[in-house]
Amino acid sequence: xxxxxxxxxxxxxxxxxxxxxxxxxxxxxxxxxxxxxxxxxxxxxxxxxxxxxxxxxxxxxxxxxxxxxxxxxxxxxxxxxxxxxxxxxxxxxxxxxxxxxxxxxxxxxxxxxxxxxxxxxxxxxxxxxxxxxxxxxxxxxxxxxxxxxxxxxxxxxxxxxxxxxxxxxxxxxxxxxxxxxxxxxxxxxxxxxxxxxxxxxxxxxxxxxxxxxxxxxxxxx
Amino acid sequence: xxxxxxxxxxxxxxxxxxxxxxxxxxxxxxxxxxxxxxxxxxxxxxxxxxxxxxxxxxxxxxxxxxxxxxxxxxxxxxxxxxxxxxxxxxxxxxxxxxxxxxxxxxxxxxxxxxxxxxxxxxxxxxxxxxxxxxxxxxxxxxxxxxxxxxxxxxxxxxxxxxxxxxxxxxxxxxxxxxxxxxxxxxxxxxxxxxxxxxxxxxxxxxxxxxxxxxxxxxxxxxxxxxxxxxxxx
Numbered sequence: 001x002x003x004x005x006x007x008x009x010x011x012x013x014x015x016x017x018x019x020x021x022x023x024x025x026x027x028x029x030x031x032x033x034x035x036x037x038x039x040x041x042x043x044x045x046x047x048x049x050x051x052x053x054x055x056x057x058x059x060x061x062x063x064x065x066x067x068x069x070x071x072x073x074x075x076x077x078x079x080x081x082x083x084x085x086x087x088x089x090x091x092x093x094x095x096x097x098x099x100x101x102x103x104x105x106x107x108x109x110x111x112x113x114x115x116x117x118x119x120x121x122x123x124x125x126x127x128x129x130x131x132x133x134x135x136x137x138x139x140x141x142x143x144x145x146x147x148x149x150x151x152x153x154x155x156x157x158x159x160x161x162x163x164x165x166x167x168x169x170x171x172x173x174x175x176x177x178x179x180x181x182x183x184x185x186x187x188x189x190x191x192x193x194x195x196x197x198x199x200x201x202x203x204x205x206x207x208x209x210x211x212x213x214x215x216x217x218x219x220x221x
Numbered sequence: 222x223x224x225x226x227x228x229x230x231x232x233x234x235x236x237x238x239x240x241x242x243x244x245x246x247x248x249x250x251x252x253x254x255x256x257x258x259x260x261x262x263x264x265x266x267x268x269x270x271x272x273x274x275x276x277x278x279x280x281x282x283x284x285x286x287x288x289x290x291x292x293x294x295x296x297x298x299x300x301x302x303x304x305x306x307x308x309x310x311x312x313x314x315x316x317x318x319x320x321x322x323x324x325x326x327x328x329x330x331x332x333x334x335x336x337x338x339x340x341x342x343x344x345x346x347x348x349x350x351x352x353x354x355x356x357x358x359x360x361x362x363x364x365x366x367x368x369x370x371x372x373x374x375x376x377x378x379x380x381x382x383x384x385x386x387x388x389x390x391x392x393x394x395x396x397x398x399x400x401x402x403x404x405x406x407x408x409x410x411x412x413x414x415x416x417x418x419x420x421x422x423x424x425x426x427x428x429x430x431x432x433x434x435x436x437x438x439x440x441x442x443x444x445x446x447x448x449x450x451x452x453x454x
Binding site for chain 1: 288340343344346347350351354355360361363364366367368370371372374375378379381382383384385
């Protein structure tokens with residue numbers, strides 16, 4: 001536990017000193033938001049219905065990049081070997097990295113979500129708690145899968161293309177459930193989103209546990 | 222030696238059962254009353270799906286064994302089963318639209334079953350690409366095994382996730398042949414069973430052959446390394 005906290009502190013401190021990931025993710029998030037909206041070319045009435053898909057498509061692509069970066073950092077100077085030499089459980093590295101990635105994604109979304117609300121005319125304030133719950137569940141599932149497979153992809157030859165190839169099919173259920181839950185929440189609150197939220201919870205539990213158990217196999221040689 | 226005799230036995234059995242299945246499909250089984258001749262593709266489509274699922278299940282089990290025991294044999298089985306699974310899943314995705322076009326009027330719909338199959342296919346295409354592009358590193362085998370196991374978990378999850386998509390499709394499209402056991406003639410059941418056995422044998426045979434090529438490739442690598450080390454001394 002304390003080991004995971006140390007990893008988390010280390011990652012956040014690196015981020016705090018450079019602010020590279022947050023700023024690039026944020027810029028990318030805003031760009032993607034614009035790109036997706038323009039690609040759909042919605043009429044003003046259609047715009048609120050577009051919000052969930054634009055939101056999650058943006059998160060998936062920024063998330064891919066952010067999580068990948070967190071492992072490319074460890075490649076520099078072979079830091080990952082250093083981490084593995086430390087007398088800690090590899091699962092702690094997974095948890096530390098996962099939480100660091102969640103914090104990063106959270107900061108990015110704290111700015112992108114209000115922007116979507118503004119640009120696509122969605123009034124999300126009345127359903128804010130439910131929306132936050134859906135966002136948190138979606139992020140956790142996505143980040144758990146991404147953290148596990150970014151560790152895989154970072155150590156392969158074709159790493160830039162391999163992560164999306166590996167990860168996107170696996171996180172499609174979380175994407176489907178998140179979009180459906182967000183749609184339901186934005187239109188009528190948490191109750192109609194119950195099915196989608198259940199799938200999200202199942203996904204989170206399975207991917208966090210799978211990452212926790214299997215991470216040791218992907219970082220050790 | 223036993224591996225070779227299994228190979229030969231599987232080869233003969235596959236050939237015989239496939240011939241019987243083809244005879245049943247094209248000469249014996251009555252034409253389905255409503256859909257007509259195109260319904261016969263069902264006897265290829267469904268068995269291919271069975272082989273694909275059997276292949277992916279084998280990948281998951283072999284991956285688990287590999288991670289637990291580091292057995293090179295389990296790893297070879299996982300590679301072979303993944304490739305055979307992708308092949309048959311591709312056949313499912315090809316035969317399905319051929320049937321759907323005259324029956325549904327479209328090549329493709331985002332029906333849950335179809336969405337599920339295409340997700341499944343992309344997971345294992347990624348698996349095969351990881352093995353192809355990952356590099357020579359032995360660690361790739363562990364990565365692939367992790368993907369093989371997580372992939373099977375994702376299939377289970379997807380089963381529930383794609384049901385959320387249901388709302389956008391008319392229910393008519395979900396009535397797939399066989400799902401409500403709408404096989405009117407007993408011969409249809411016999412044909413489906415025969416054809417399934419034929420495809421499973423074919424899938425098994427291909428897997429066994431693929432395991433052998435993989436074993437030979439490992440052997441070549443090992444010998445080459447031995448020669449290089451010997452030359453260095």
